[in-house]
Amino acid sequence: MEQFDALIKKDDSGRLTIVEVPFDARTVFNKPKGTIYVSGTINNIAYRSKLLSRGGGKFIMVLDKAMQKSIGFDGQAMTANITMSAENLQPVRDVPEKPADITCGMDVLTAIKTRQSIRKFSSKPVSQDMVNTVLCAGMCAPTAKNKRPYHFIVIRDRHILSDLARHNPNAAMLEFSAGAIVICGDKNREGLKEFLYADCAAATQNMLLSIHGLGLGGVWCGVASNSEWRKLLIEQLTLPNKLEPVSVIGFGWPDEGKELNSRWDTAMVHYEKW
Numbered sequence: 212m213e214q215f216d217a218l219i220k221k222d223d224s225g226r227l228t229i230v231e232v233p234f235d236a237r238t239v240f241n242k243p244k245g246t247i248y249v250s251g252t253i254n255n256i257a258y259r260s261k262l263l264s265r266g267g268g269k270f271i272m273v274l275d276k277a278m279q280k281s282i283g284f285d286g287q288a289m290t291a292n293i294t295m296s297a298e299n300l301q302p303v304r305d306v307p308e309k310p311a312d313i314t315c316g317m318d319v320l321t322a323i324k325t326r327q328s329i330r331k332f333s334s335k336p337v338s339q340d341m342v343n344t345v346l347c348a349g350m351c352a353p354t355a356k357n358k359r360p361y362h363f364i365v366i367r368d369r370h371i372l373s374d375l376a377r378h379n380p381n382a383a384m385l386e387f388s389a390g391a392i393v394i395c396g397d398k399n400r401e402g403l404k405e406f407l408y409a410d411c412a413a414a415t416q417n418m419l420l421s422i423h424g425l426g427l428g429g430v431w432c433g434v435a436s437n438s439e440w441r442k443l444l445i446e447q448l449t450l451p452n453k454l455e456p457v458s459v460i461g462f463g464w465p466d467e468g469k470e471l472n473s474r475w476d477t478a479m480v481h482y483e484k485w
């Protein structure tokens with residue numbers, strides 16, 4: 212882990228708040244190519260981000276609004292103490308032929324009964340193998356006529372997560388989640404809206420259960436039709452017309468413990484007739 216004092220300031224355009232990394236991150240973090248994802252603290256406040264290359268071994272990190280607020284940046288340059296480690300994430304676009312064979316010790320009924328929505332996350336990164344395991348669980352869900360009309364968009368970019376969090380109070384937890392998965396229904400593959408939503412919902416629940424089984428935490432964020440958030444998702448993820456964003460899962464390592472109540476309710480059970 213690197214520790215240094217650096218100036219937090221506006222960039223030349225005045226639009227971005229940045230910190231210049233005072234060393235060649237490729238050499239120091241032994242990352243000869245690809246995006247360098249980093250995590251650490253700024254004045255003891257945890258962050259996860261990626262570095263932007265400025266050429267010649269120079270890198271900057273852009274601070275989002277939430278981070279600026281947390282450290283009390285008011286637009287005037289300020290010195291901060293920064294710790295920084297490279298995160299060992301595979302590049303997100305490396306989709307393997309087959310996901311790693313990860314299993315968990317939790318039986319299916321325990322997983323179903325003990326899963327709860329987790330909305331607080333630690334800054335610990337989640338490996339790409341785990342994400343692939345979760346994606347695979349989504350792809351194992353039943354679908355009408357086995358059409359499998361879904362696509363999954365994994366978001367790891369802190370700026371996108373932050374943007375999505377800031378534009379929907381019900382998804383505010385994405386600001387600190389390790390990532391998000393957007394479950395999109397393919398309208399060209401499934402013409403019946405009811406089935407499209409049912410198929411995506413089944414995939415979403417499978418993924419939430421696998422997240423829980425892996426010891427991670429996750430939460431389902433709904434996407435209301437005609438909401439501004441849906442429009443933002445379409446724009447941010449450059450979704451083509453055929454794709455409908457149905458749900459968003461925020462995931463990460465849990466940073467909250469929740470009391471587990473029984474959800475059995477006899478009033479919901481009926482035999483033969485209403």
Ligand SMILES: Cc1cc2nc3c(=O)[nH]c(=O)nc-3n(C[C@H](O)[C@H](O)[C@H](O)COP(=O)(O)O)c2cc1C
Nearest residue numbers: 326327328329330381382384430431432433434458
């Ligand atoms: C369709 C759907 C939409 C949801 N949308 C949100 C949401 O936008 N934000 C959120 O924090 N939780 C959301 N949830 C999670 C529910 O709030 C949560 O599942 C419910 O309160 C029960 O809690 P549990 O998941 O811990 O059992 C959603 C769940 C579903 C099924």
